Amino acid sequence: MSDLISKRTNFHILMFPWFAVGHLTPFLHLSNKLVEKGCTISFLLPRKAIKLLEHFNFYPDRITFHPVKVPHVEGLPLGTETASDIPINLTHFLCVAMDRTRDQVEKIIRDQKPDFVMYDMACWIPEVAKPLGIKTIKYSVVSAAAIAIVLVPARNVVKGKPISEAELSLPPTGYPSASVVLRGHEARSLLFVSKPFGEGVTFYERSCIGMNGCDAIAIRTCHEIEGKLCDYIGSQYGKPVFLTGPVLPESAKVPLEDRWAQWLDGFEAGSVVFCSFGSQRVLEKEQLHELVLGFESTGLPFLVALKPPVGSSTIEEALPDGFEERVKGRGVVWGGWVQQLEILNHPSIGCFVNTCGFGSMWESLMSDCRIVLVPHLGDQILNTRLMAEELKVAVEVERDEKGWFTKENLSNAIKSAMDEESEVGSMIKKNHTEWRNILGSKGFMSSCIDKFFQNMQQLVDH
Template sequence: MDTTGSELKPHFVLVPLMAQGHMIPMVDMARLLAEHDATVTFVTTPVNASRIKAIIERIEASQLPIKFLKLQFPCEKVGLPEGYESADLLSGLDQIMKFVDASAMLKESLITCLKEQYHLPVCIIADTNLPWVGDVARELSVPRLAFNGSGAFPNLAMYIIRHRKIFDDVKDDKEIISIPGFPHRLEMTKAKAPLSVYRPGMEQFTEKRLKEERIADGMVVNSFYELESLYVESYSKTTGKKVWTIGPMLLCNKNIHEFSSRGNKASIDEEDCSLWLDSMKPGSVVYVSFGSLAQTTLAQLAEIGFGLEASNKPFVWVIKAGDKFSEVEEWLSNGFEERIKDQGLIIKGWAPQMMILSHPAIGGFLTHCGWNSTLESICTGVPMITWPHFADQFLNEMLVVEILKIGVKIGVEDPNQWATDESKNDNDVMVKRDDVAKAILELMDGGEKMRDRAQELARKGREAMDEGGSSFNNIKDLIKQFGDASKTAVVKP
C-alpha cells in the first residue's frame, strides 16, 4: 500500500558521464551526500563498475547508503567493440558518436529501474554531457541538477561561449576574441576554446545538450566559494539558477581514488612510491602527469623526458601510453631509465595521485590542467606548471596562472585534441625539452610566493568542507531543499 516517506532519508540519483575524470568526482559526491544523511543511487555499467571495484568495495565496507545501479551498455547495438563503455577508451569521431547513441539507449532501462525502487528519488544530478537524463527526470517528475565537473570560472566561460555561440562565425583559429558577459576582461582564441565535443555530425546532440543545460533546475560545482566567489555569483546570475559549490569533494574521499584501466596497470605500489618520496628533500620533487585522456606522441614524450633530465630536479613521471606502450618501453630502456635512476621515478600506468601530491617532497606539478587535477593540486598546496590539451583546460590554465597566480605556463598555444580522427605523426612535438626544463626551474627555484598562495588556498578548501564551512553548508542546503519533497514521497509496498 502507498504511504508517506517522512521517515525516509532523501534519495538522490547520480548519473555520471562514463569516463574516469567524470566518474570519480561523482563518486565523491555520492559519498558526500550519504555522509550528510541522504541515500544515493549511483548509475554505472558493468565495465565501469569493474574499473572502480576497489572504490565500490570500500564504500560498501563503510556501510554508507549508496547503491551502484549497473545498467547494461549496448555496445553491440551501436557497433562499438565489446567493453567500450567509457569515453577514455574511444578514438575518433565515429566511436564518439556511437558512444553518445549507446549512452542515450540507457534511458528506458534507467526509468524502469528507478520506478521499481522502493524509495523514489527526490532529485537527479547528471553530467551535462548526458542530455537524455532530462527526459528521465521529467518522466519521474523530479528536479534535475546539472554537473559539469569543472570549476565556476570555466563553467561560466563555457556557458557563455556555447550558449551565445561566440565562435560559430570565427574562421581564424588564432584570432583573439573577447568573451562578452564575463565579470572582467577575458580573451581567447577559437583554438583554445572548449569546443572539443562540438564536432561536425554532432549537431543534434549539441542542441539537446544546450537545451537541457538551460532548463536544468540548478547547477552543482566541485569547487568552493572562497576560491571562485566572483565567478560563482556571475555563473548564477548568467544562468538564472542556484549554483551549489560543494567542493573540494575529494577531501571527503581521501585515499579511495583507485581506478583500473584495461592494459594500464600500475608499475609500482603506493608503499614503494612513498618510500622513494621519503628519501627526497621537502619541496624538491616535480610530479608529472597528464590525466587519462591526453594523447602524447613518442617524440613529445621523449622531449618531456629529456627536459626533466636537463632540469636536474628530482621527478615522479606518470606515463600512460596505451597501445604505444611497447615503443615507450623500448625508448625508456634505451639508456634513459638507467641515466635517471637516481633522479627520477617513472610510473607506468595508474598512479596514486593524491598520495603523491600530498607528500611533503612534492614542490610542483606539471599538469594538463584537467579540473580534477587542478583541484587536487590546490587542495594539497602544490603550485603548477600548466600544459593544457583541450576542453576546459586552457580556461583552467587562465584561472591558475592569471587569477590565482599559483602556476607557470609552459607555453602551449595549440590544443592536442582528444579522440581526433586525424592521425598523429609520432614525430610531432609541441613543447621542446628546453621549455620543459625552463618551466621547471622557474617554478622550483623561484616559486615561493606561488607556493604560499597555494597553501593558503588549501587551508581555505579544508575550511570550506569542515562543519560550518561554505561547502558544508551548501551540501546541507541542497539536501534540505530537495529532501523536503521526500516527506511526501510515495514509496512502494
C-alpha cells in the same frame, strides 16, 4: 508545513552520471557525503564500471548500484561501456549509446520515484522526471571556468553553424574576467563543442538543453575560487547554482608502494619534481623526448608517470638514446599507474607538473608542492588560466601555435617555480600557501556540503 518539509533529510536521490570514470567517481564521492546527511542513493552506471567503483562506495547499505545495459552502437568496439574503453574520437558514439539507455532509466525512475535525479550529460532526464514531480539537478564535475567561457547562451551558437576559432578566442558577452584570451591552438581545442555528441545534437546544444531543463545547476567547485563565474552561469541560465565544494575523496590511508617510498626517501625534502599526465594524455614521441630532456636539464631529481607515446608499446623503448644512463639514480620515467595522491604527500616532492585536469587541479591546490601546468584539452586550458592568471598559484609552460612545448620552456618553468628567491617562485608559493590554508581549514569542505544540502532542502519547498 513548509518548515517540516525543509527539515527533511531522508531524500532518495537517483544518480545518473556520464559513462566516464572522471564523472562516475565524483558523483560517487558526493553520494557518500549525502548519505552522511541521511539520504539514500540509487546509482545508475554501466555494469563494467561497478568493479572500478566498489571500493569508493563507503555505504553499500545506503548506496545501491543499478547496472545499466549499454547497447552496442555501430562505430564502437564490441563491449564498450565507458569512455576508458575507447579513444577520445569515438566518444560521440558512446553518447549515442547512453541516450539509448533512456527506456531503462525511465523505468527505474518511474518504479523508484526518487525525490531528486542528478545527471550531467543525459539532457533528457528533466523530460522524464518533471511530469512525475521529481526535482532535477544538473551536476557539472568540470570547473565553472570551463562552463562559463564555452557553454553559456551568450556564446549564441546557432544550430547547424559551427562555432569558429576566432569566436572562441575571446570571452563571451558579460564574462566576469578580461584575463582569459585563448590563443589559436587553445581555441581550436574547444571546437569540439559544435560537433555531434549523440544523434542530431552537438555538445554545446546538449549542455544548454541539460542546463535549461533542470531545476538547479550544481558545480563541483567553491565560491571562494570560482564565485564570480558561478554567478555568471546562474544569470545566463536563470537558474539557482549550488556548489558542492571540491568533494575530494577521503584518504584511504594506503601506504605508498615500497618501490617509490624507498626511492623518494633518498632525496632531500621538497627537491623532487613529479610529473603525471593522467590516463587520457598520450604524447607524440617527439614531445615525450622534449619532456624528459626538459626534466634532465633542470638538474633536479624527477619521477615521471606517463602512458607510452603514440606508436610505442612501452615507455622505455621510446626514450632518447643514452637518457636512462645519464639520469640513473636521479630520474625515473614510469609507464604504469602510480599512487598520485600518496606520491604528492611524500615530503621529498617539491613540484607537481600536470595537465590541470579538474581532479589534478584540486590535488595540486591541496598539496605543498610548486605547480607547473602543461594543459592539452579545452577544459585543462581554462583550468590553467584560472590557476596561473586568476589565482596566480602556478606557472604555465609556454607552448607554440600547435600547442607543443620545448625542453627549454619546460625546464625554465620548473626552475622558475622551484626558485623561491625569484619573483615568480616567491609569488606562487605565497598565493598557493594562502589558498591551501583556506581549502584545508577545519570544517571548510564539510561546510560546502552543508550549504549544498540546505539548498536541496529549499528546492523541495518550491
